[in-house]
Amino acid sequence: MKHLLSTRDLDRATAVRILDLAEDMAHTADREVKKLPALRGRTVVNLFFEDSTRTRLSFESAAKRLSADVITFSAKGSSVSKGESLKDTAQTLAAMGADAIVVRHPDSGAAHQLAHAGWIDAAVLNAGDGTHEHPTQALLDAYTLRARHFGAHSRGRDLAGLRVAIVGDILHSRVARSNVWLLTALGAEVHLVAPRTLQPHGMQSWPVTVHEHLDDALSLALDAVMMLRIQTERMHAAFFPSAREYAREWGLTAERFARLGPDTMVMHPGPMNRGLEISSAAADSSRSTVLDQVTNGVSIRMAVLYLLAAGSSGEPA
Amino acid sequence: MVARTVLHDADITRALRRIAHEIVESRRGDGRLVLLGIPTRGTVLAERLYTLIEEFDPGIAEWGSLDVTMYRDDLARSATRMPAPTVIPGSGVDESIVVLVDDVLYSGRTIRAALDAIVDHGRPRAVRLAVLVDRGHRELPIRADFVGKNIPSATSERVSVRLIETDGVDEVTIEP
Structure with a gap:
């Protein structure tokens, strides 16, 4: 290399x-x-x-x-x-x-x-x-997934069979792109969730399943849900009506967090916008991997x- | 040219048994023994020596693995080498008698790297060296405390140690 x-x-x-x-x-x-x-x-x-x-x-x-x-x-x-x-x-x-x-x-x-x-x-x-x-971010995400999922028996393992949802601003997210290629190369099943306005062109050809509504993805048995940061510095147009509406439709609210399976990891590349894409209930829980990441x-x-x-x-x- | 077998499986077993006895005898007092094998085959030999020492004198030894890749003096001169895991027993190396274990002692450079690596894990009371084969041609002032067999060789010759755990057979061969 x-x-x-x-x-x-x-x-x-x-x-x-x-x-x-x-x-x-x-x-x-x-x-x-x-x-x-x-x-x-x-x-x-x-x-x-x-x-x-x-x-x-x-x-x-x-x-x-x-x-x-x-x-x-x-x-x-x-x-x-x-x-x-x-x-x-x-x-x-x-x-x-x-x-x-x-x-x-x-x-x-x-x-x-x-x-x-x-x-x-x-x-x-x-x-x-x-x-x-942002390849090293994807690698550390894969590492975190593998370490949490397999514990002490992670060496040599890939992520075959794991189901991961990546949620938020896919359009501007280099973290999402790097994760799509890496996680699928490692055998994971990747779901992307974003409002239509934040779905990039050509995403249909990616090896992923696309959802417009977060609740659709959350109804699957997910091993991890990765919340992306809303990057205000790259937002040069109105992609969603308001922060409050974004939080309600695509944020990992306390209510949605409570619906997740007991082993579903909550990931975030940081820095978090608490109350926007992620609630404190999710960010500070034992299932959050933010500090591990x-x-x-x-x-x-x-x-x-x-x-x-x-x-x-x-x-x- | 054909390879000549210089140690058969029974010879290896006998050599390790003798080394295990020598390690226990050299312990002096109540020092805790930590056998650290240098990957790949040194680690296999460290585990075997540990098993033998457990037979004679249970509870006095622990074993682990010490990778020296990042301490090699030729790291920057060769293509990237993948390190192997290092496993230090839970009680650490402080105040223990560390016995480094490797399959072949040749230039001594690997052992030099291992001595540097050990220091980063703590301060042993003493460090000793056990090798299955000493083939000579040292490039550094390093010698082994416990040797399975001295095999005089030419630098052009190739000495190969094969072990059941890694190669499916126990033998040491030399080929021109």
Whole structure:
């Protein structure tokens, strides 16, 4: 694996291998020295053209636990505001000796361009590009599902037979896209729930079942329901009449939460809009995996950084 | 060229039985033994040694597995290697006598990596090394405390350890 740009590039075996490796990485936190020397002397650059404290901290922490040197570059207050392009910024960072670049960018395809335009040699890890993909989020979601479902017997397992509903703003959600490809590659059955106005074109060709009404999806025996954040920053038109109506029709209200099966997980990529897409009753319950997802995110990012940056060629032995 | 078998299954069993006795005798006092195998075959051998020690002296030993992939000095020079799980027994390695177990001792670089890895898990009272085969050609100042068999070899020769758990047969072969 030279880059991680999209979960579409991951087949079942590769995905399971990443999840297994992330389990090994998770054990690092239980040790006396909570660091591994795998990326000693390597430089990981976090290149964030879009605000994201959580994802940035998660990647920073993952790279540091692998002993890498970490340089974080946030677009605000940088040369980007003076008009420096993605190419110039990337080449500057590559000239400083970056071995891996973690990139978040508001434009879909930015990570792909960075990896394949021939500007740089470093491994590129997509940390979210526009409304396209956010592969490590999908990997940590898959990890969380697998860990909760199989407990101590999760190693080597895929998600065959699990039924997951992803609910909300599918149109703008890179988390949803990455999850669709990854969860289906791992054998899960994926249901997407969104108001018509937030269903992307071409979704009919995706390997999923689409529902317009949340209650239809909730009548199925779901193993997990993943609530997406309503991304007000990407909402440049009126996609639903009001926040209150959205919450009533597509939010995981306390009443809907009470109807879920006793083992149905409640997932959310964070940060949550409480009272909009998710109620506090659901978010704070023992079936909520929100905090697990944050913890697991570090392990997944350690696994991916290891695979991309530890060896000489990036190809598995 | 054909492979020559230098240890048959009975030889391996006898060698492990002797090593198990030597480990117990070398314990001195009431030290707790933690046998840590280096994946893949070292882990198999650590479990076998543990089973033998349980026969002679129940309750004095524990066993686990110590992966050294991320501590190797050639990590950045070779293609990405997949690590194997590390399993440290619940009581940890602090104040224990750790016995590292591997199938073949050659350059000593794997053991160097293992010594670094151990330190990140705690501070053992002592660390010892048990290997089924010592084939020589050390590149570092490292030696084994317990050796199943010394097999002088040329660097061009290939020494292969096969074990029932991983390969379906117990044997050590050498081929040109």
